[in-house]
Amino acid sequence: MQTIGNVLWLVLAGFWLAIGYLLAGLLAFVLIVTIPFGIASFRLAGFVIWPFGRTTTWRRDAGIWSVIGNIVWIILLGWELALLHVVAGALLMITIIGIPFGVACWKMIPLSLVPLGREIVPISSATNDPYGIPA
Template sequence: MRLLLNIIWIVIGGWLIWLEYVIGGLLLCLTVVGIPFGIQCFKLAGLGLLPFGKDIVDAPGASAIGCLLNVFWIVVAGIWIFLSHLGIALVFALTIIGIPFAIQHVKLAMLALAPFGKLVREK
């Protein structure tokens, strides 16, 4: 079932989500200061391409630096990415067929809000 849902996800726009996060990550990695943020974009890209069958967990040993980076991320971009995923989730939630996709967008929204100190794992 995960395979089928992931294929449908890719067809209806998952590839675009992946592409946006990869391009953003590559642009951020052009500077030394942007590398930690670029790595988080790559984490989001992986989840954005194949979200079904994956879960977000807290990373062991999360640091105060990660917390500060999350605050900076939220202020600069995280809130807007979070709101866009929530908006898309609301549109998908209007139909019964779209509910599984809405849940995946909420999962992406939560990771996009504060990605530092989180890991994406297979269920």
Template sequence: MPVVPLFLNILWIVFGGLGMAVGWLIAAVVMAITIIGLPWARAAFNIAAYTLLPFGQRAVDREAVTGRGDIGTGVLGLIGNVIWLVLAGWWLAIGHLIAALALAITIVGIPFAWAHLKLAGIALWPIGKVIVPA
């Protein structure tokens, strides 16, 4: 990892990124416990890792990376995202929005606020996303 993203990721963890990553992990564990929620748990674990170290990576549609559709990028992915939104997505997005507002107050916190806003969007619709190097 280059020096600047490494430095930003360390600051990110110190200034609240760790807390949101834990929130994603809790959502993933709750989904995994239900057995039925395993597809959502997998997506939540992937996004938790991204939430822990967001700089130097980005989330993109899996179909754009692979060049073909699959179960998570089609109609079942849409249904899965709607279910996720109702069960866990909204409260994770609210957490990211609150953190973004708190960080945006300072000039130094603006890059971190922007990262939280990107993560809030992913929190609402995570199925069918894949994390790739930036």
């Protein structure tokens, strides 16, 4: 079922969202200072193109630089990518089959706004605790 969901997601929204992240990453690579943003954008493109079966968790070793980087990210690239998710989610909500994909698209908005300090992991190895402490 997970593979079917990923294939449908890829066709309906994943490919176009991934192109947006790839363009944002290329734009970030233009300036040397923003290369970490480009790396984060490419990482998110891989997640956005095939999201089901994976999730994001907060990295415990992410420090103050992640917070500062996320603020700069929101100003430079994050709000555009979040807007892309809002529009794609709204378009997916038009059909009955697209409603779960629209909800999934809207769940990615916080990730598009605050990507630094997170890592993409399989759902089986994720914990529910935001600090990464297993139950």
